[in-house]
Amino acid sequence: MRDLLKKDLHTLILSVLMDGPIHGYGISRKIEARSNSMLKMREGSLYPALRTLEQEGLIGGTWEVQESGPARRVYEITAQGRMEYSRRAAEWKEYVTMVDSLIGGTTNALPA
Numbered sequence: 001m002r003d004l005l006k007k008d009l010h011t012l013i014l015s016v017l018m019d020g021p022i023h024g025y026g027i028s029r030k031i032e033a034r035s036n037s038m039l040k041m042r043e044g045s046l047y048p049a050l051r052t053l054e055q056e057g058l059i060g061g062t063w064e065v066q067e068s069g070p071a072r073r074v075y076e077i078t079a080q081g082r083m084e085y086s087r088r089a090a091e092w093k094e095y096v097t098m099v100d101s102l103i104g105g106t107t108n109a110l111p112a
Contacts, residue, residue, distance in 0.1 A: 009049050010058075011092065012039075014085040017059060017077035024050060024073060050075060058084050 016022065016030045027050075028041030053059045058081035064074045077085065 007088075009045060010053055011085070011088045013046075013049055013053060014058065014077060014081055014088065017075060017081070018085060021074050021076040023064070024075065027075065053081070057081075 061073045061075045063071045
């Protein structure tokens with residue numbers, strides 16, 4: 001499987017956050033589950049991506065204090081993030097359709 005591009009990872013994170021607020025570990029588990037364990041999120045790529053999305057105003061994060069255990073950061077998509085996700089999802093679907101027509105279509109035969 002190809003490595004995820006930074007833009008792809010950001011889109012996957014936004015997709016998970018469309019379901020509602022969640023902490024970083026939960027984001028990584030949802031991506032893993034949705035990909036049938038084909039994608040494994042590492043802290044070294046997830047948390048820098050979350051910081052970037054937060055700096056761009058696409059997500060917001062707040063600290064949640066727990067009764068037991070350390071506080072954890074919970075992330076939520078912003079209105080700007082929802083618009084950006086919609087744009088990226090449409091772009092991705094267009095890309096997938098184009099690639100599918102190129103490699104999976106029936107018109108791949110070379111001219112005689």
